[in-house]
Amino acid sequence: MTASTSGLTGLRRAGALAAAALAAISLGVAPGARAEAATGTLPLGDADLTEVTSSSTLAKGVTLTRIVRGTDPAPADQINTTTRGPWVVNVLTIDPRKARGHLKATYGPDLAKVEKTTDLVRTSGALAGVNASFFTFTASQLYPGDPVGLGLFGGKLLSEPVTDPAEANFIVDANNNKAITGKLSWSGSVRNKKTGANLPLEFINHPPVVPAGCATLVDQTQCALPGDVVQFTPEFAAATPAGAGVEVVLDKRGCVVRTATTRGTALAAGQTSLQATGQESAALLALAVKGCVEQKSTLTDQNGKKLALRPGLFGVTGRYQLTKGGQIVVPDGAPGDSFFGRNPRTIAGTTQDGKIVLATIDGRQTTSVGTTMDETAAVAQALGLTDAINLDGGGSTSMAVAGSLVNHPGGSERAVGDALVYVDGRYHSGS
Known part of the structure; x- marks a missing residue:
C-alpha cells in the first residue's frame, strides 16, 4: 500500500487534531470553546440536574461531544436506583456532507479472535471508533470473537444474521457514509x-x-x-x-x-x-x-427486499432497535432481566438529516451509573437519532480517539469481536 506525501500529512494533521481534542475532552473543556452548563438536554433522572457539555472537532465533519449530567457521585448501593446520576455520555457525530473520510467495521487479523477497541482503531489507521457486535465471549471458547449475528465486511458476508427477533443491525456504505438500521434475514x-x-x-x-x-x-x-x-x-x-x-x-x-x-x-x-x-x-x-x-x-431487509452485496458495505449486529422513525420502539424487559437494567451502553444510529452518531454511556460506577434499555432509547431520541440500535454494552462499551480511550469502562478495557471505526480518507475496496 502506498500513500502520497500530502495524504500522509493530512492523516498526521487529523491525528494531531484528534489527540488535542481527546486531551481537551478528558479535561472537560473543548479546544476553542467553553464548556456549557444546561438542564434538560438528556431525559435522565431529576429535572433539576446540571449538565455540562463540551464539544470538539476531530476532523472535518467529525465532532466529539461529552455530556456529564449530575454533579455528585452516586452512593455505591444506589447505582441502579438513583435519580441523581451522574451519567457520562460520549458522542461521536459524522456528517457525510462534510466529512472527508469513511465509517466501516473491522474485526482485526481474523474473525475468531478478540482485540481491544483501541487496538482495532489504531491498526485500522482510524481517528476514532466504538465497539460494535455482540460476540461469543466465553473464556473457554477457541473462537471468542465469533459474532453472534450479522458480520458484513467490505461486501463479504462473514457471519449470518440470526433469527432471534431481538437482533438489530446497523449497515453502512463506506463509499458514501449512508447508514441504515433494522433487521436483516x-x-x-x-x-x-x-x-x-x-x-x-x-x-x-x-x-x-x-x-x-x-x-x-x-x-x-x-x-x-x-x-x-x-x-x-x-x-x-x-x-x-x-x-x-x-x-x-x-x-x-x-x-x-x-x-x-x-x-x-x-x-x-x-x-x-x-x-x-x-x-x-x-x-x-x-x-x-x-x-x-x-x-x-441471500440477505433481505425487514421489508423482504434483497440487499445486494457490494464493495464498501459493512454491517454489525446489535440487540434491540431503540428508535425507529423517531419513535422509541424498545420492548419492555422481563422483571429481573439484568440486560434491561442499568448498564454501560453503546449506541449507533442516524439523524433525520443523515448524520451518523456513535455514542457510549459509562455505567456500573459511582461516577456514571449507566442506563436501562428504556433510558438508553430516551438518550438516543434526545440525541436526535430517528433510527438507532443498541450495540454490545456492559464491559465491552468503549470509545477510542487518537489511539486512546475516551470513556471509562470501569476496569481494564475488554477485548471485543469487532468495532465501527472512522478513517479520515476515502474508502478503497480492500482497505
Missing part, C-alpha cells in the same frame, strides 16, 4: 451443479455442533441425527474448527479441492470449505462427488 444453500443435489446452509463461519446422541461417533456419516452444514472462509481463522464430522474444501470456482472425514484445515486465499456434522455429513460428501458446488447466500 438470511438464507443459504449449496447445490451440486451436475446432479442438482441441494443442502441448506445453517451458518457462516460458526463452529458446527455435533449432535449429543452422536458425540462418541468418530465417523459422523454413521449418525442418524440432524447436524449442521456450515460455510467457512479464510477470514475466520488460521484453520477451520477441528473435530468430528466431514469437510469439503472448494476453490474460487466452487470446485472440490479435497474432502476429509474429519474437520479442521487451513484454507488458502480464494478457498472456502463446507463442514457438516450429524446426518448431514454423509449428505455433504455425496453432494460433493463429481462436480462443482454452487453456494447461494
Whole structure:
C-alpha cells in the first residue's frame, strides 16, 4: 500500500487534531470553546440536574461531544436506583456532507479472535471508533470473537444474521457514509451443479455442533441425527474448527479441492470449505462427488427486499432497535432481566438529516451509573437519532480517539469481536 506525501500529512494533521481534542475532552473543556452548563438536554433522572457539555472537532465533519449530567457521585448501593446520576455520555457525530473520510467495521487479523477497541482503531489507521457486535465471549471458547449475528465486511458476508427477533443491525456504505438500521434475514444453500443435489446452509463461519446422541461417533456419516452444514472462509481463522464430522474444501470456482472425514484445515486465499456434522455429513460428501458446488447466500431487509452485496458495505449486529422513525420502539424487559437494567451502553444510529452518531454511556460506577434499555432509547431520541440500535454494552462499551480511550469502562478495557471505526480518507475496496 502506498500513500502520497500530502495524504500522509493530512492523516498526521487529523491525528494531531484528534489527540488535542481527546486531551481537551478528558479535561472537560473543548479546544476553542467553553464548556456549557444546561438542564434538560438528556431525559435522565431529576429535572433539576446540571449538565455540562463540551464539544470538539476531530476532523472535518467529525465532532466529539461529552455530556456529564449530575454533579455528585452516586452512593455505591444506589447505582441502579438513583435519580441523581451522574451519567457520562460520549458522542461521536459524522456528517457525510462534510466529512472527508469513511465509517466501516473491522474485526482485526481474523474473525475468531478478540482485540481491544483501541487496538482495532489504531491498526485500522482510524481517528476514532466504538465497539460494535455482540460476540461469543466465553473464556473457554477457541473462537471468542465469533459474532453472534450479522458480520458484513467490505461486501463479504462473514457471519449470518440470526433469527432471534431481538437482533438489530446497523449497515453502512463506506463509499458514501449512508447508514441504515433494522433487521436483516438470511438464507443459504449449496447445490451440486451436475446432479442438482441441494443442502441448506445453517451458518457462516460458526463452529458446527455435533449432535449429543452422536458425540462418541468418530465417523459422523454413521449418525442418524440432524447436524449442521456450515460455510467457512479464510477470514475466520488460521484453520477451520477441528473435530468430528466431514469437510469439503472448494476453490474460487466452487470446485472440490479435497474432502476429509474429519474437520479442521487451513484454507488458502480464494478457498472456502463446507463442514457438516450429524446426518448431514454423509449428505455433504455425496453432494460433493463429481462436480462443482454452487453456494447461494441471500440477505433481505425487514421489508423482504434483497440487499445486494457490494464493495464498501459493512454491517454489525446489535440487540434491540431503540428508535425507529423517531419513535422509541424498545420492548419492555422481563422483571429481573439484568440486560434491561442499568448498564454501560453503546449506541449507533442516524439523524433525520443523515448524520451518523456513535455514542457510549459509562455505567456500573459511582461516577456514571449507566442506563436501562428504556433510558438508553430516551438518550438516543434526545440525541436526535430517528433510527438507532443498541450495540454490545456492559464491559465491552468503549470509545477510542487518537489511539486512546475516551470513556471509562470501569476496569481494564475488554477485548471485543469487532468495532465501527472512522478513517479520515476515502474508502478503497480492500482497505
